[in-house]
Amino acid sequence: MHQIVGADLRICAEADGSIKINRGNVVWVSRKDHVSGVELTDGSFVPLSAAKTRLETLTCGTGEGLRWTWEGIPMPEGQEPLCLAGELRIENESGNLLFTLLPIRDGILKAVHWPAELQLSEESSEGCTVLPMMQGVLLPDHWPGEVKGIEPPCFLERHGYMPWVGRYCEKGGWMAIAETPWDAGYGLEHPAGGPTRLDWVWQESMGYLSYGRRLRMILFSKCDYVTMCKEYRSYIREKGSGRTLREKVERSPKILDLFGASVIHTEIRYEAKKEAACYDWENPEKNSRLTTFEERRKQLKALHDRGLEKAYVHLDGWGKAGYDREHPDILPPCEEAGGAEGLRKLSGECRALGYRFALHDQYRDYYTDADTYDQSQAVMLPDGSRPGECTWTGGKQSYLCAGLASSYVRRNYRRLEKMGICPDGAYLDVFSVMRLDECFDPMHPMTRRECSEYRNECFHYIEEHYGIVSSEEPLSNTVDSLALCHHAPYPTSPTLARGYARGIPVPLFNLVYHDCILTPWNLAEGEESVMPDGKSGFLYALLNGGMGYLPIEPSDEEWEKAGIVARLHSLVADQEMVLHEFMDGTGERQKTVFANGITVEVDFMKGSYRFG
Template sequence: MANTMLQLKTNELLIDINPQNLAINITELSNKNIWTMREATDLDVLMQDNHGKEEWRSFTSFQSRETWISPDKTSVLINIPEACLALSVKIKNSNTVSFEVSPLNESDEFHPRDVLWPRHFIMPKNSDSYVAWPLNQGELMYGNKTTRFHHPEGYSEQAMSWFGAYKNGSGFVAIAHTPDDLYLAMWHDNNTAASAFIHWLPCHGHQRYSRKVTYQFGSKMDYKAMAKSYRKHIQESGQFVTLKEKYERNKNLEKLIGGCVLQCRAAMRNFREFTFDHIPFETTAKWLKTFKSQTGITNASVHLDGWGLHGYDNMHPDISPPNRTCGGSAGLKELSKTVHDLDYLFGLHDQYIDNYAHSPSHDPKDFKIKENGYPDKINNWAGGLCVHNCYTASLKYVKRNLFQGPKELYFRHNPPPIVSEYKTNAYYLDCFSRTVECFHPDHPLTRTQNREIQKEILRTVRTGNNGEGEPIALQIEHARDFILPEIDFAYGLGSVVEDVEVTDGSDVTETIGVSVPLWHLVFHDCCILPHTDNDTILNFLYGNPPWFRIGEWGDDFTTVNEKELTVKKRIMSLHKEVAFLEMTNHELLNHEGSIQRSDFEGISITADFKRKLVTITGGSSEINGEISCDF
């Protein structure tokens, strides 16, 4: 049967499969919309021999096929023995198709590593079609986009494990059911419109287990319906924890509902530029008192950067004792007391991924080792060269620093546990939620194990050392779907940008596609994602609390901009009303996305980015009306 076209059919879908080149046509019978999957390419599967030599192969380069079709014509199995893989296509119900890749009798001589299947559907090059891509907040990649990616697959880890596409009035959503070793790739060459597809990553060099993704088709499957399908999937998986449930387990979150984040600086010793900046803890305490007296704001979480010995991005994981120039331990304790007296949450910035070469605990036994046997020496921040910890070491140092206190010779004394000493009821852990492997012989980790240990770390912190202490309002940098049950707030995810090639070494980027709140359509009522700096309009549109910077190095803080305060208080009032609500709808009111509207169970926010104007309806008299964000 290898050279015979195969056909599957339900009352809604007709599927034609070429088992040799794996070209697939899926026809929606209700509207005759045809989805054509790209046939095999030269980059289908990365094979590796027992000497470590790698070669990309096309599925068509493997000559033998073993093909079966079920008697009811609802499933096809294609075994490719030379590739040591079995591919299957199954109709799950009338409008849902499952694609599975399974390892098959791996040879002693070679085995598959990466598998890029199912391939992308070929999209029309017009402005009415798009791909929904859940990178960062979420992007729509329209068919008439001309900008090309530098990398043929895009270049970042997805925030959620799904994608979708829309054309001719209908679309599909593809949901990965085995998301740990997954990369949502983007095909975008010079001749075709952008289109997403599945890249199954190896698990410690092998495929090892079956991988599965389902595609649900529908005539009304636009990007909003795609997001709601994924929301339902997460709810059914038992991993959907709402913000209201998180509030019930930690009433400190009350300070974030209708509140704001106050970012404060302490110190930074920049070893690259030979500079040192600092703001004494007592100065920050004075500024925070000024802020509350001027604004009357009662709900806030203080986020203090650079409080450790050498300041921001320095000497991790040995962050204690507090910076002496800023006031040392006594000064930080007094700042903590001030924040608690103001009835704000007190949170510290901390980092357990980067391991700095000048830290006393810097030890190769803790390093995350890549498959090539080398550590990740990719970062050179203010504190100089650092490598990445394995997450097994991250767990060890989180417990040691926050809840136990070091018990070895350590800066000539043993600092006490951070949480109990400085009364932190909020905490920020930088750089968490990246899914990586470790090949260190003493502590290897698969991506699945990596995710589990990250959840253990975050659960340990947010529960105050697994219930031994008070719960902590926990913030991380990168929100991801798998980590969401364990966190309370994170940085706003922002838009997807790509690097612009320049010759002067500057950092120049441009926006990719049109940003839409795919994340919030799924998870708005599960997590708080304040956008920093001047993303005021997005905080309105996405129903997030605002962010204030309380002073900068070299600048004094004397007063809050009156216009800024008026606008951000309005955002806070909006957040108080929508924090626990689902984002039920979103609309692009023009094609370029400069005017958008979001809806939260009856409360509607319209944002005009060019005019910097926001209009709210359906809420209380405190939030309804027009607001200018031009300040």
Template sequence: MKNKFLLTIVLLFAFSHGYAKIWKLSNQNIEVSFDDQTVKFSFLDKRCNKVWKQDLPTDGAKLIKTTQNKENLVLKFSGKLPFELVLTLTQEAAVQLEIIADKKASMQDFAFPSALQAPDKNHYVLFTETEGLLVPVDDTNYPMIDGNMYFCGGGTAMSWIGMTDKDFKTGFMAIIDTPYDAKFVTKRANGLISFEPVWQPSMGKFGYNRKVTYHFFDKGGYVAQCKEYRKYIWKQNNVITLKEKEKRFPAISKLIGAVNLYVWDAARTIDFAKELKQSGIDKALFLWDANHTPYPVVGYDKMLKDLGFATGAYDIYTDLHYRDSINYRVDLKGPMRFERTAFPGLFKKLAAINKDGKTYFNQYGHTICPATVQPHMIERMDRELKEYEHETYFLDVYQANGLFECYNPEHQLTRKQFAEQVNKNLQLIEDKYGLYTGGEWGADYVGSNSIYAHGMMTLQRTWWGKEIDEKGSIYWSGDWKSNPNPSIMNRSSVAPDKYLKYSINEYTRVPLYELVYHDAVITSWRWEDGNHHMPAIWWKKDLFNILYGTAPLWSLNKETWDDYKKTFIQSYQNICPWLQKIGYDELVSHRFVTLDHEVQESIFSSGKKVVVNFSDDDVTFEGKNIKARGFITFENLLSKSHI
């Protein structure tokens, strides 16, 4: 008798108009059915008797042959890009699809396979574009994912996306195993949101075989999907824990349980740092941007270290400007001697070039090819570190702007090579200077080369928008016009309705990123969207930090500190002592305790857990009272209640 775990192959003929054939692969967990007339798949999860179907036909490809051998189903397609699909059913309730074609064949973007639809509206799509969001499949307003992989303006930060039922049990996820020339798109069809992979050319060609794997779940919901991805991506990208990384960079210990600070103007003095210390702010990472004056006093980092603080600076090596097409003077001894984004006369040498011979351009400038910039990194860092002995650099944009192809023959890069070169640039900072790095957003292709990510807590696609750009309104986020004191960093505003509905809504926010990376990457809010920027919801941002085990972020000038000093201190006291206890832990699980999602629980690998109450009323949990807008921690089976 065959072992029950061996794959059972069933070939079933079902006759209909055109003599269609239904091909089936089956094992103890999953049955795959393929209709060679409609060219649609369906997947039966035998463990829960749930069927996931393709409701839309495959676009732009014509099936010409179907064959079956052992554990594979092989489909051959003709069309603009002739290709072969090999479908393999694994023992882990997963189905891998590999697309094989002539590597030299020209191609354009194409979506395959087409989306699997939710059986009904009682499901969520798991959006992995930032920290994580549960988007109801019948939602009609949230912006769709349509950007390139690793692009914060509409792509995903991780190379997976999923779907779960509203009981957080059954579901499926798709992991793109070859993510560099691929992306996910979401779309609305038949009144429901679905998603599918889109394959992109590599330098205009097919280039290499493409793979996507679908995992099916009969229990565990979004937590199980995150843990499946964690198991895959940590091995794939050589991710290590913060504790392991700290062996090489001991200064990381000062980051655990620290508030992340950007300081401006008069807050860039050691007296200000001493005031924070005297106020009970014991652990903080101080960062400052050398594009803005005044610079701190020479030796500032050493003074901060003497106070026990972590020290670093903002940096950026992605943006060129038209001024860089000519030579201009940079005063290497002046007040802007370490100015970022200043590359006199180097525009053509540094710029990444697209297939049309043009640069990649957005509102912040033209994209630098990462293969060109290392000599300029070294030149500036060598000078800067003589005056300021940083422990870390925050590298802006690299993890947030997606990957680009460069067609310049002197430094040609595929998207994969672009990603590899970014990692080499991060490793340069580690290897040459002994400094660890962080970055904007949290694209996971960098692995453990970057260990803190500013902006993942901000669900920014519903933060950006016309409301916050309208000067004179209560929603205006500010601007950069004042060099020493940009209002976008330091002013207070009111959250727009869209922000309240999605970005800060406890009903639909979910810590997908933390369930994968909590013990490897420290995340926070964006620097223009810190805990304090919208005072009316400051308390809620703090609660999310506590619940997810993520760092608070403050952007401070002296006036902002003075105006809200009491609240800053209370915020620190609520969040940071807790983070110091669980900062190295894996986030093992998260759940909604109540049906309205206003009471939520997180459990960490040390056994510690926290329960947060977002409601305006006190609640009782396991016999303990949790105050309105409060939380309670459980450590060694003991509980502590907090406001």
């Protein structure tokens, strides 16, 4: 056993990787049922306990530390035994624990599971796990439903908008932040009734663990999910991230016009191919629809005449073959709907009405019937194959390597400008929701980290030339680039978009990023709300201080609700959400508070609200 001391901590470590942390009268220990180990490319798992372990103490200018070296980790027959090393340091000034998995150039590893989850030595049975799954969720130890993570575990997609997890109970808590998030993730297992088990996982990148993987763990003597969100907010601001809307407005003044605006999400052409999985065989008439640019122009003019002063218009299916068809070769604009002239007039009408106008676009789904489709530009797997699917309206597709995407973005928008079409922004679909891609094509290899950088390069081009950038959902690696997203809902079952709540919904993401990105909400009720347990989307929009979707031909009720949401949004759009709390034991009455003092209270049971 080795011992190190720093800040107000004393850590005792064993050769098997387990640790015991004393902080005042509180004792933290590695979870006994956690098995640290390595996952191999053949699917097998080798525990680190199977290796010969060397444990030594370290000292540097910021605090003491420990290094584990696991030698002779047994490999499959014919392979040399593996050596792996990991470090733990106490950062004296902050009291944080810094874990580092040292790099290794060995292509047989798929992932490393380390370090173990911490728990209090006498932990209350009323503990709760905090998960940044979509907007956010609390998972009490005895939650009655089953909740699982994804395979392979990863952050920077729906199961982890932000790269951290946490846990707290009445005696204290902790949160763990992946400082190198691109190849990190959390394994999650919660059978019905509990308990919850978390597993920290570091994935290989391009077949190797070729760089150091870093985890920052923060211990709290008293905390809740709000504490953790504010700690993470401070962390990203110190790192130079968390770019606020006010900071974005300095570069893109058009964003100001979205404060208090309603979102009008409409389309021009939808034409599903029969081979597509989304083709509706039971209702074939739903697979084809067309509305002209001129009809949309008149509808928007009617909304303005009715009194809608501020709107953000998001246009789907404007390309030559319609929605999700033939990307990235979408030009010219749909001829059947009025062509380039019709789109130009629609864009001009929005400008005359004072509305902001953006185009739906796509540079990941790479359709095989696109005019310039070239298989050599698609993502390649390690075995040389090119993955793909046939899910969406356009049918058969592969995935365009993100390293090549920005060239297509520049090409298409320069051609639009030559047609006299200059939108206020663009929505680059799925870039901010799909997990990061790797590409093994030797002509354009790409790591997950590079994929993130390439996607942001596309966002930056739109911001620089048009002003308003959006994508599907808000991930921490894209928030600095986006003005708004399509939505940021709470996770549900049986799917992540509809059903019963996975745990207790809480606005973790908005507690960190509310003043950094605009988030629209579906204002419907019941099953149409796509909110957990069919709860009111209207009340969730108010609680979160978000934008509201408004149909292009709204009913009186839809018009009224959108107006209420817009009025609140005009007050809090650029304000930090400083607090969220449950006002009673039922969870039906909730409150949020914003930095300018605006307080919102909603009661989901009564369907009531108030703000001011």
